[in-house]
Amino acid sequence: MKQNDFTNNPYLLLTPGPLTTTDTVKLAMMKDWCTWDDDYNNIVQGIRKSLVQLATKSVDQYSAVLMQGSGTFSVESVIGTVVPRDGKLLVIANGVYGSRIVKIAKTLGINTVVIDSSEVEAIDLNRLTVQLENDSEITHVAIVHCETTTGMLNPIEKVSEIVKRYNRVFIVDAMSSFGGVELDIADLNIDYIISSANKCIEGVPGFGFAIVKKDEFEKCKDNARSVSLDLYDQWKTMEEQNGKWRFTSPTHVVRAFAQALKELEEEGGIKVRASRYKNNQKVLSDGMKKLQIQPILPEELQSPIITSFYYPNSESFDFKVFYHKLKEKGFVIYPGKVSALDTFRIGNIGDVHQKDIEDLLKAIEQSSYWLDTVSEK
């Protein structure tokens, strides 16, 4: 079904996420489901199986657990369940989401160390090696894959190689990349990968999930610092009771997610979706450069998910004015989050295609009210 036929969305969300979903995903929510009936639980089991298949070819080594709440709840449930009381977590942080992992761990009373990296430069892998070499107390290492703050794609292959050389457990927040960037968690030696319903799988918000390496996760019974976010208990219940969630689950969201997974497959799987996102990002970035709006990251660090741009070089640029002009034309964009720079962000995940990006670029050109006053570079 074509976007907007049913819902008549007044604008396209270029904010990952929630993001723009297809009407068929939204329509899947038009039915009420019983949470303990087989029909519903079979849908949950199908989702769990598909998620593992999307994550790896080594499906026997991994299992998927779903968790109520936004993506952060799933991050918190992983951190709070997999790091033991006497464990120590090293977080490589280069943006808001990396810092959030640190905050979660510290709030839970977990012994935590941080490699604080620049938001706009590649992380220094040497620091990781030195830290692991010198601190044998560190048991777990966590990193964000696509740092949605800037749009930077962190080099998880290289990080994994170091983490596993020192034999530590590896946790990846792949919230905004899972389903939109090709990877195999077994090849990458990832023990826990986390994402949510409303990012690259293109569902609606309401739950997150972790894909766990089973032999590692089996060690995590009674670790949890929270009842509702006890990922191990949630997993055991889903395993032993055919996909049952311990507490009320977001039934409509789950149904929509099953539809979103079907549409991912129909599109051609992650490979095809990833190339759609990559193309969206390239068309956007090239078009913006022509309008003299520059991305903040060099191309080699840029993810296909979301792009941060410097404000145009003009005194008269005002993000709020720009935002509202674009919203009137049918596009909602994101403010920036980089601490030291004036930036805004445009996401290109969701039911967003090249034509949408081209229309957006036209709208931006028409909204470039500051161009008359652009100062000479």
Ligand SMILES: *Cc1c(COP(=O)(O)O)cnc(C)c1O
């Ligand atoms: C979206 C996102 C999250 C989770 O955010 P919520 O608002 O809790 O859904 C976590 N990490 C990254 C990298 C994200 O992009």
